[in-house]
Structure formats: C-alpha cells, structure tokens
Amino acid sequence: MTVLQIVALALVAAGAPAVVAARDPLRQALMASFYGLLLGVLFFTFAAPDVALSSIVIGSVALPTIILLALAKIGDKDS
Amino acid sequence: MSAGGGAPQRREGEISFATRRRLFLVSGVVLAALMVWALGGMPGFGDYHGIYGLLLNRVAVPEEHATNVITAVNFDYRGFDTLGEEFILFAAVLGLALILRERRDEEEGPPDDDATGRQVSGASVAVRLITVALVGPTVVLAVYIIGHGAITPGGGFQGGVIAATALLLVYLGGEYVALRRLRPLPLVEITKATGAAAFVLIGVGGLIFGAAFLENFLPKGTPGDVFSAGTMQPLSVAVGLEITGGFVLILSEFLDQTLVLRRRRGARSQ
Numbered sequence: 001m002t003v004l005q006i007v008a009l010a011l012v013a014a015g016a017p018a019v020v021a022a023r024d025p026l027r028q029a030l031m032a033s034f035y036g037l038l039l040g041v042l043f044f045t046f047a048a049p050d051v052a053l054s055s056i057v058i059g060s061v062a063l064p065t066i067i068l069l070a071l072a073k074i075g076d077k078d079s
Numbered sequence: 080m081s082a083g084g085g086a087p088q089r090r091e092g093e094i095s096f097a098t099r100r101r102l103f104l105v106s107g108v109v110l111a112a113l114m115v116w117a118l119g120g121m122p123g124f125g126d127y128h129g130i131y132g133l134l135l136n137r138v139a140v141p142e143e144h145a146t147n148v149i150t151a152v153n154f155d156y157r158g159f160d161t162l163g164e165e166f167i168l169f170a171a172v173l174g175l176a177l178i179l180r181e182r183r184d185e186e187e188g189p190p191d192d193d194a195t196g197r198q199v200s201g202a203s204v205a206v207r208l209i210t211v212a213l214v215g216p217t218v219v220l221a222v223y224i225i226g227h228g229a230i231t232p233g234g235g236f237q238g239g240v241i242a243a244t245a246l247l248l249v250y251l252g253g254e255y256v257a258l259r260r261l262r263p264l265p266l267v268e269i270t271k272a273t274g275a276a277a278f279v280l281i282g283v284g285g286l287i288f289g290a291a292f293l294e295n296f297l298p299k300g301t302p303g304d305v306f307s308a309g310t311m312q313p314l315s316v317a318v319g320l321e322i323t324g325g326f327v328l329i330l331s332e333f334l335d336q337t338l339v340l341r342r343r344r345g346a347r348s349q
Contacts, residue, residue: 001124049232050149053224057240062326065247069333 008042029067036060144299145229145308153234154314158293161314162278165321169275172325179332210252217245221323228315229308235315239322246327250334264331271324277317281310 015035022028036059043052094102127133135148135156145151153161221242228234285294293310300307 050147050234050237053233053237057237057244061244061247062240065330066333069330069336073333073336 002045004045005042008038008045011038012042025067025071029064029071032067033060033064036063140302143295143308143311144302145311146302147229147231147234149232150229150234150311150315151308154228154311154318155293155295155308158282158314161318162282162293165275165278165318168325169271169321172271172328176328176332179336207252210248214245214248214252217241217248221245221319225315225319226305226312229311230305235318235320236322238315239319240326242319242323243326243330247330264328267324267327267331269324270320271328274317274319274321274324277320278314281313281317285310 012035015031015038019028019031019035022031036055039059040052040056043049043055122128135152139145139148139151139156143151143155145155221238223238224233224241225235225238228238282293285296286292288294288296295309295311297309297313299309302308306312
C-alpha cells in the first residue's frame with residue numbers, strides 16, 4: 001500500500017463521520033459533495049479511474065445539486 | 080442527538096437513555112468483535128482471484144482493440160447490461176418529468192429571474208466571471224471524455240453528466256433567461272431519446288451485420304486511436320447524448336420547481 005493510498009483511506013474515514021456530524025442540511029450537502037470528491041481520489045489511487053470519474057460526477061455534483069435544489073424548495077415553502 | 084443535554088424529557092413507555100446506552104454498548108461490542116473476526120479472515124492487500132477480470136485484462140486489447148477495458152466490458156462484453164441500465168435512467172427521468180410537470184402546471188408563472196423589478200439579486204461579478212470562464216472548458220472536457228471512452232478512463236456516462244453541469248454553471252453565473260434560451264426543452268428531450276434509440280439501433284446493427292445483438296460489427300482500427308474499438312465509440316456517444324439530455328431534464332425540472340415557487344413569494348412581497 002502506498003502513502004497516497006493510506007492518506008486517501010484516512011481522508012475517507014474522516015470524511016464520512018464529518019458528513020454525519022454536520023447537522024445543518026445545507027452544510028451536510030456541501031460536505032457530501034466534498035466526500036464524493038474524496039471517494040474519487042480514493043478510487044483513483046487504487047487504479048480505478050473510471051469509478052473515480054463516476055463517483056465524482058454523481059457523488060460530488062449530481063447528488064448535492066439535487067439536495068440543494070430540494071432544500072431551496074423546502075426553504076421557500078417555510079417562509 | 081440529545082446525549083449532551085442531560086436527562087431528556089421522556090414520555091410513557093419510551094426507553095430511558097441509560098437503557099438505550101446499555102443496548103448500544105452491548106451491540107457495539109458484539110459488532111466490533113465480529114468485524115475484527117471478519118477482518119482477520121480477509122485476503123492480503125492487493126490479492127485478487129477474479130478469473131473473469133484477469134481474463135478480460137488479457138484479451139480486451141488484442142480482441143476488441145479497446146485500451147480502456149472498463150469500456151470494453153460496459154459496451155461490448157456486457158453491453159446488454161448497459162442497455163438495461165440506460166433504460167432505467169430513461170424511465171426514471173420520464174417518471175420525474177411526469178410527476179413534476181403536473182405540479183408545475185398548477186402554479187405556472189414566469190420565474191422571478193426574468194420578471195421585471197425582481198427581488199433576487201444576481202450573481203456577483205466574481206462568480207459570473209468564474210462560471211463563464213468554466214463553461215467552455217467543461218463542455219470540451221465532456222466531449223473529450225465521451226469521445227475517448229474506449230481509449231482513456233471515462234465514457235458516455237461520466238461525460239454526459241459533466242456536459243449537463245455546464246448548464247448548471249450557466250445558471251449559477253448568468254440569468255435564468257440565458258438558461259431558458261440555452262436549453263430548449265423539446266431539443267433536450269429529442270437528444271435524450273436519440274441517445275437511447277441510437278444505443279438500441281447499434282445493438283440491432285450487430286444482429287444484422289454480425290451474429291448477435293450488440294455484436295461489434297464496425298472495423299476495429301488501431302488500439303489507442305479515436306476511431307477504434309468498433310461500435311464502442313458510437314455507443315459511448317449514444318450514452319453520452321442520453322445522459323446529457325436526461326440530466327439536463329432532471330436539473331431543469333428541479334430548477335423550475337424552485338424558481339416558480341420563488342416567484343410566488345416575490346409576487347406576494349411586492
């Protein structure tokens with residue numbers, strides 16, 4: 001296992017609880033986006049660039065966007 | 080998360096905090112022990128015995144002339160699976176459009192971003208500049224990733240989502256008006272349907288010119304060339320079209336929902 005792989009694994013291990021620890025949905029969406037990027041880096045260091053790309057486009061772009069849009073809609077309804 | 084807040088108020092029949100903690104500790108210890116046991120039995124790091132994977136790694140380049148073995152699996156060896164996955168997304172987007180369209184008709188109105196005297200301030204100059212500068216490279220990157228599916232990592236799916244995010248950048252930096260002009264929805268729907276149909280048609284082409292559905296029937300060229308690997312590159316483009324159309328539709332539907340509601344609030348406050 002290379003140093004890069006260990007660093008990536010450690011970041012992912014730290015990132016997942018960080019997403020859960022963020023109680024505010026807005027922060028949580030941004031953390032989830034960042035976590036998707038971390039997962040991408042992890043897959044990349046383990047020689048799986050295809051999976052890394054998929055993880056980045058879905059985990060850090062598409063999913064947080066949908067959550068943000070849903071939050072915007074819910075927030076509008078509340079006010 | 081009331082762990083730090085002392086003894087929380089408790090209703091009749093509810094489990095007390097102490098009981099809950101005891102339950103967690105017991106199950107946590109059991110789970111940890113099981114995990115350690117399972118980890119002890121794992122194969123060594125980097126140990127791999129997948130015969131299928133090893134075989135494909137060896138034969139994909141000489142057999143299919145695709146230097147990206149993942150794409151060879153997705154669009155050739157297991158192309159039929161990809162067809163199913165593509166239509167899962169197709170059905171999902173259709174369902175989404177169907178459900179949200181009904182709601183949108185109920186509250187139809189011009190979104191506030193293109194109404195005169197709007198309340199919501201636009202993006203700052205910095206955001207505008209960065210997003211405008213990023214739109215071009217994003218589209219180029221998407222085209223690159225879709226077009227090189229059989230050669231380098233990526234393919235229609237990843238590239239398609241990247242292409243759709245270019246639209247998101249336009250929304251972030253620009254006006255809703257520009258967004259509307261950039262995504263004529265009928266055209267987007269046609270793009271998506273064309274992608275889905277093209278995949279099936281290329282598959283049928285295999286039936287006509289080759290032996291089986293999705294059989295590679297185009298010249299395979301030199302491995303590493305853009306025009307190589309036979310039907311994989313056209314299939315990648317087909318998936319790219321479908322995913323781009325699908326994600327633009329999803330984003331548009333969600334954006335419209337949000338923006339229409341925002342306008343209603345703006346109208347009340349005027």
